[in-house]
Amino acid sequence: MLEVDQLTLWYESLSGDVRALDRCSLSLSEGETVCLLGPNGAGKSSLCLALSGVVRDLDGRITQGRLRFEGMDLARSRPASILEAGLAQSPQNRHIFHTMSVEDNLLLGGYRRRKRAGRQTLRSELKQTYELLPVLGRKRLQQSGTLSGGEQQMLAIGRALMSAPRLVLLDEPFLGLSLRATQEIGRVLELLKQRGLTLLIAEQNGLALESLADRGLLLSEGFVVAEGDVAQLDSGLKLRQTYFGERQQ
Numbered sequence: 001m002l003e004v005d006q007l008t009l010w011y012e013s014l015s016g017d018v019r020a021l022d023r024c025s026l027s028l029s030e031g032e033t034v035c036l037l038g039p040n041g042a043g044k045s046s047l048c049l050a051l052s053g054v055v056r057d058l059d060g061r062i063t064q065g066r067l068r069f070e071g072m073d074l075a076r077s078r079p080a081s082i083l084e085a086g087l088a089q090s091p092q093n094r095h096i097f098h099t100m101s102v103e104d105n106l107l108l109g110g111y112r113r114r115k116r117a118g119r120q121t122l123r124s125e126l127k128q129t130y131e132l133l134p135v136l137g138r139k140r141l142q143q144s145g146t147l148s149g150g151e152q153q154m155l156a157i158g159r160a161l162m163s164a165p166r167l168v169l170l171d172e173p174f175l176g177l178s179l180r181a182t183q184e185i186g187r188v189l190e191l192l193k194q195r196g197l198t199l200l201i202a203e204q205n206g207l208a209l210e211s212l213a214d215r216g217l218l219l220s221e222g223f224v225v226a227e228g229d230v231a232q233l234d235s236g237l238k239l240r241q242t243y244f245g246e247r248q249q
Helices: 044-052 079-085 102-109 111-117 119-132 134-138 149-161 179-194 230-244
Strands: 002-011 018-028 033-037 060-069 087-090 167-171 198-202 215-220 223-228
Touching: 002 044, 018 044, 018 060, 018 223, 033 044, 033 230, 044 060, 044 079, 044 087, 044 167, 044 198, 079 087, 079 111, 087 149, 102 111, 102 119, 102 149, 111 119, 119 134, 119 149, 119 179, 134 149, 149 167, 149 179, 179 198, 215 230, 223 230
Parallel strands: 033 198, 033 215, 087 167, 167 198
Antiparallel strands: 002 018, 002 060, 215 223
């Protein structure tokens, strides 16, 4: 379903070019849930931005490798086309529109979907989103900036789902959340997995995904250095942080 082959990505900066991904390779099969682990600066967010097509708008450039989603060349596709193809992202720090209502944020996530499928289909998907995330239904007219951190994260996930994706990238979905909110987000992700949705989750807390992820990938300096059980990879990462001073993203 998703293939990343020898991807190398650079960012332009005032102090010189910075390499964020170095010959990074991975693949996802349809229906898989994969956890992407790594220390600070490993390239987790850069990979998500490259897959969703927005990295070029952040002064990033791909100099080597291939990105393919169901045969589509993501490196040569615009974000809108990637979204229409079925790949959506719930970004790090959520990036919701704080002055807009919950429902308007969700409808914005389905804007391209509405143009293809029509208003009635979009309303049906909005109803399904409220059934999955009932707190959003209860607060649908509330200004999004007044939601708690956990509720804002649910809104970011719900907005991604409004495009009816087949693959969702989730960048740090548990970042800064309470234990209760983390558990609720975990419940939602488990339901999405049961529905057959493919998930790639970049997360600093591997143990939060131990029972959810089918497998884990450990990213270091832009390169996948290990693959396997999430709990074992998480333990190895924490050991490296203890002895080598690496910090999580």
